[in-house]
């Protein structure tokens with residue numbers, strides 16, 4: 001039976017490159033591109049079908065940053081498929097990034113320079129905002145929407161006698177000190193991206209603890225530094241054009257500059273080929289590219305604490321209850337409002353008919 005693979009944020013960058021690589025690996029896949037922009041999703045599908053003419057590529061509308069959209073998308077997935085083999089949780093945002101230029105030049109002449117280029121530690125801040133569900137946008141997109149998706153798809157992901165996998169596109173920018181369990185949405189800080197990626201690392205650990213016995217296995221990946229829309233959004237485009245030769249030069253000295261989406265998708269692809277039981281739940285799987293351009297995957301131990309991973313798991317369940325309740329209330333209000341409008345219109349018509 002053909003394997004079912006769903007990739008969120010599949011219309012560009014690492015997600016799209018992964019889809020291309022998966023179809024090259026197994027042309028029989030049932031691949032589902034879960035995207036918020038259907039025009040871009042359609043373009044991605046066409047591009048994939050150009051090189052894989054007989055491939056089975058579906059589209060799914062999913063705005064992972066919206067609770068209602070996640071619930072609708074999950075409903076649609078349950079109607080279309082009767083199991084899921086791989087769910088790649090790849091969609092992600094880094095809104096309004098700011099580079100600390102002083103910290104960059106300070107880091108350039110320090111012993112920390114390689115680490116700075118690999119993780120951007122201390123270099124990046126972002127401006128986050130509240131979304132229409134009342135959640136911090138980065139948290140909602142990079143973490144919570146994906147958590148809710150897993151929860152909704154549990155009947156397909158946790159099936160007796162079958163293993164399913166979820167793979168989080170995390171980052172080496174994930175930092176324990178950027179995350180606080182008291183403020184898991186990162187309402188008060190300036191590093192929501194780093195916080196959300198750390199949250200995905202610890203959530204993955206908790207998912208393995210709770211769900212392996214039901215056949216669900218979770219892994220986290222860092223694709224390295226990849227030139228995608230997300231990265232191009234950090235600096236003006238002329239700047240990237242100027243520093244691109246330097247970037248390719250730096251690549252000789254560090255294996256984390258994977259640079260192309262194809263290379264960045266290496267670990268995501270590698271995981272597709274592994275038996276889940278052979279994987280380490282405490283490791284992050286890094287896509288790496290050597291100076292000579294060879295791609296490989298390397299597991300590195302994550303800086304995680306079991307207690308916090310358990311607490312976030314519980315807190316996400318609590319938050320899930322709250323958002324579901326709010327959504328029910330909002331939908332009931334909308335319905336009541338619609339009914340009121342209908343009745344007003346009806347009375348107006350009756351009045352008009354009478355005179």
Ligand SMILES: NC(=O)C1=CN([C@@H]2O[C@H](COP(=O)(O)OP(=O)(O)OC[C@H]3O[C@@H](n4cnc5c(N)ncnc54)[C@H](OP(=O)(O)O)[C@@H]3O)[C@@H](O)[C@H]2O)C=CC1
Pocket residue numbers: 008009010011012013014015034035036037040062063064065066090091092093141169170171172222223224225226227228229230231
């Ligand atoms: N590039 C890099 O160096 C690194 C990237 N990553 C992670 O890799 C992942 C992929 O990013 P990358 O390929 O680099 O960047 P891209 O911007 O190219 O891809 C991000 C994808 O996520 C989608 N997306 C964003 N928000 C939503 C949403 N609310 N609902 C559904 N889809 C959404 C985007 O869709 P749309 O086109 O509609 O915006 C796009 O398809 C992200 O999670 C990122 O954090 C991690 C480490 C390094």
Ligand SMILES: CC(C)CCC[C@@H](C)[C@H]1CC[C@H]2C3=C(CC[C@]12C)[C@@]1(C)CCC(=O)[C@@H](C)[C@@H]1CC3
Pocket residue numbers: 099100101104116117118119120123124170171172173224225226231234235
């Ligand atoms: C002269 C300029 C101020 C030079 C600025 C260079 C930076 C823009 C890059 C140095 C390290 C890079 C990096 C990322 C983005 C661009 C840099 C900050 C990422 C944060 C992109 C997204 C990720 O998740 C990380 C793994 C990347 C780490 C390195």
